Amino acid sequence: MKTLKTLFLITIVFSAKAQNKDSVNIRKIYDYYLTEGKAYKNLEVLCKTIGGRISGSPQAAKSVEWAKEAMYAAGADTVYLEPCMVTHWERGGKEMAVATYPGKRINLTVCALGGSTSTPVSGMNAAVVEVKSFEELKNLGEKNLVKGKVVFYNVPFNPKNISTGQSYGENVKYRYVGAVKASKYGAVATLVRSMSSVNNDSPHTGAMTYDSADVKIPSFALSYKAADDLAAALKADPKLLVQLKSTCKTFKDTASFNVIGEIRGKEKPDEYIIVGGHLDSWDNGEGAHDDGAGVVQSIDVMGMFKKAGLKPRHSIRAIAFMNEENGLGGAKAYAKETEKKKWKHIAAIETDGGGFTPRGFGVDTTAGMYKLALTWKPLLEPYFINRINKGGGGADIGPLEKFGVPCIGFEPDVQRYFDIHHTQDDTFDKVNKRELELGAAAIGSLIYLIDKYK
Amino acid sequence: MKTLKTLFLITIVFSAKAQNKDSVNIRKIYDYYLTEGKAYKNLEVLCKTIGGRISGSPQAAKSVEWAKEAMYAAGADTVYLEPCMVTHWERGGKEMAVATYPGKRINLTVCALGGSTSTPVSGMNAAVVEVKSFEELKNLGEKNLVKGKVVFYNVPFNPKNISTGQSYGENVKYRYVGAVKASKYGAVATLVRSMSSVNNDSPHTGAMTYDSADVKIPSFALSYKAADDLAAALKADPKLLVQLKSTCKTFKDTASFNVIGEIRGKEKPDEYIIVGGHLDSWDNGEGAHDDGAGVVQSIDVMGMFKKAGLKPRHSIRAIAFMNEENGLGGAKAYAKETEKKKWKHIAAIETDGGGFTPRGFGVDTTAGMYKLALTWKPLLEPYFINRINKGGGGADIGPLEKFGVPCIGFEPDVQRYFDIHHTQDDTFDKVNKRELELGAAAIGSLIYLIDKYK
Secondary structure (H helix, E strand, O other), X not given: OOOXXXXXXXXXXXXXHHHHHHHHHHHHHHHHHHHHOOHHHHHHHHHHHHOOOOOOOHHHHHHHHHHHHHHHHHOOOEEEEEEEEEEEEEOOOOOEEEEEEOOEEEEOOEEEOEOOOOOOOOOEEEEEEEEOOHHHHHHHHHOOOOOOOEEEEXXXXXXXXXXXXXHHHHHHHHHHOHHHHHHHOOOOEEEEEOOOOOOOOOOOOOEOOOOOOOOOOOEEEEOHHHHHHHHHHHHHOOOOEEEEEOOOEEEEEEEEEEEEEEEOOOOEEEEEEEEEEEOOOOOOOOOHHHHHHHHHHHHHHHHHHHHOOOOOOEEEEEEEEOOOOOOOHHHHHHHHHHHXXXXXXXXXXXXXXXXXXXXXXXXXOHHHHHHHHHHOHHHHHHHOOOEEEEOOOOOOOHHHHHHOOXXXXXXXXXXXXXXXXXXXXXXXXXXXXXXXXXXXXXXXXXXXXXXXXX | OOOHHHHHHHHHHHHHHHHHHHHHHHHHHHHHHHHHOOHHHHHHHHHHHHOOOOOOOHHHHHHHHHHHHHHHHHOOOEEEEEEEEEEEEEOOOOOEEEEEEOOEEEEOOEEEOEOOXXXXXXXXXXXXXXXXXXXXXXHHHHOOOOOOOEEXXXXXXXXXXXXXXXXXXXXXXXXXXXXXXXXXXXXXXXXEEOOOOOOOOOOOOOEOOOOOOOOOOOEEEEOHHHHHHHHHHHHHOOOOEEEEEOOOEEEEEEEEEEEEEEEOOOOEEEEEEEEEXXXXXXXXXXXXXXXXXXXXXXXXXXXXXXXXXOOOOEEEEEEEEOOOOOOOHHHHHHHHHHHHHOOEEEEEEEOXXXXXXXXXXXXXXXXXXXXXXHXXXXXXXXXXXXXXXXXXXXXXXXXXXXXXXXXXXXEEOOOOXXXXXXXXXXXXXXXXXXXXXXXXXXXXXHHHHHHHHO
16 A cells, blocks of 8 residues: 555656656757757848848748748748738838027937828928926826927836836837827827937837827837937927928738748647747848847747657647737737637747847746746756746737637846847847847747646 | 744744845845946946056056046045056967968968967968867877877867856866977967857957976967868868967066955944956957956945945955956955955955846855855845855955855856957947946845845
8 A cells, every 4th residue: 555655755756757857858959959959040041131021011021931931941840821911011211300499400310100100291390398208298288388399208218127128118108109199289290219228329119009090190219319319409499390201101901921830749739839929020120139039939949849859749839920010910810710710729938028048938827827837947947047927928929818828928138128129220140149049948948848748 | 921923923024124124225226226337337438448458568557547546436435556466478469370281271360378478480380180179189199190280179169058157167278278288299389269159250368378487389269260260171181281470478477456445344344345356358359248347346336335325334345356367466466465464354256257137146155155145035036136056256256265255256147258258359339238237236235235144
């Protein structure tokens, strides 16, 4: 008869053995990524032969073809293109902003926000009202001090947050709904200080929205330096005027695709673990950290299973989502097809925080995933990826939450992310090979564990 | 009468209160570094107005003056210069290395290793023997196949280690004692593949040694690319010759200084907590990550105590050590003075891993420091610096170990460190402001805790 103590010992021996086998397999996974991983080379091709690839652009279409080939090359059993409709917005020519007051003329480096309407062809010229919050806007607006003016949202990135993502989260509303709020008080345009952790002259674009088809005012991001310059100029002469010019335009939604690579599972082929990043990027840089990195990390999961000699129990899908930046057309299409085809997802992982050194994962509590992930901490600790936070996911997998899919966000170290995010500086040379590969290996290891224990 | 339970509750309430006060103070410390910290600006001045500052050079002398001023500016009560004798080696003109065989001539980017003797003025020309280990060298040497030849240590950085520091530790012997080992078999020079995690054309210099005054052979580092090129050329023609030329020279030891800034403690002014980096650097870059970063982080500890309104119990010393790279003259002088003056050190902290995002600390077990540090993990966790490893220290504080001083090494994320370490690429622009400041704040927080609880 087995005593309780014996049973307890058996359990310990069993789980020690299991942990040991896992630790051997995770070491194999890391060996693959650090010696044979294709993520860095793939990222170079994506950034340097295609470059920026905003939804609806010829570059985005090229990137779909590239991703399909890259997934096959990585070892996908099948690759398919999932149709979706995406936003089609074009920047047009280079934007212009100049502050003028008697005897002075200050060039301000700006870029149109994604989705913005253009100025009149001849440009516009108006006084500026600087605000530090929506509350201040409201106060001024109610006194009729905003009408006919350009609203300048001058809210600096909070340097005190340890997570730069938190600072971004606090300020992004000025970019996203700043035009909606300002136009209610009769503003004619908005200028938004870039969501940036570094003082330089690169403006950060990003999505913005309108809430009515009638009232659309042109909206621009100012570089950190331009925001400082404009604030200083307003101190010198509060009545200064800014000339603004842009030629951006929104076209009709365009047909595009998510690219889905799949390895069939050996035990439960109809249950899926998915991992994805987004293939589209802003037009001004090369979409290297945002989110070429996430795409090539996802693609390399196919290679990892083949090369490390691991056969997954569930089917694994790597997804290059389209249109994350300005519409989520791809995310919506995938969620819709999930509903239609009743796909069962064991877990959904998103990697959209840049190709930086990994720290861990944000894991949601659905279906016990968070608790399960906590048990893996000892296995992850030797790789410095044992930070498991509650809550996770991302924009592309978010629509799957309503189907009860456990969602997980890969969490790299994001201290440098908002130096370059959505700017001309988001280029391949900013990505460190080892940091990208370690991130890929972290994701690969997590998928291995989910596949084994779910 | 207090029951055990009551006592237990009192203890909990007390320690919760203490932790809460600590957490408020650590937040204040971070606020200082992230909004008013001087580390980044100081580093810019050091790198851009002085630049590379090898021991014994005019730049090193200038950096001593600069450090003294910077420590006063940061709020030191006193600053003094501690004399030391340092190595004085000069690179001279640019080195040359060319591989030649019939019809081919391949330029190899090299740099002399620190401490190397020069080639004859007219250069040298010899065949090459490539080895992958000291064992292989021994086998070839004993067969008389090394005599009169250039030994090429072609041992790549191991990419599988998660810590790049471990890969460096595994290979650095080929640089440091490669000439000693090769000259025993009659080699005339050594070429060492750079200790590098990245494939580019920047050679990594670093210290090497001789064990006899009679037999000194010139020693060079090959860039990663040059090592690949030479290995390929040797495959094409094992009899190829390399021409080598260098004009480096070791002069007599020179007088220099450690720079020591001090804040007097209010309770135990004769007990010290020290924190230091090294002021000297290699001559080829700007000594930004190695170790300008550590110096400016140490200096900023003075500012932190003043600006965060904290008065230390013990005296705090920030030390800019001289001659860490090629002689440890400064470290030896500080240890000698410690012995002579019977200085009591509560803890010694070294920051010499670059200005990257902090991860935690390596803490040695002397005087219960490791165990104590483990109790601080909950306080460090919100700042992602709660990785406390056993063992610590560094080259400059190492000589204090014999006096029973608990030694602690600051541990940033070093994935990018060996891309640029000891090369022309170790420049100010490679340092990210937030990463540098977060490292400084991590160190400042640790000093606050040691000061309070020791």
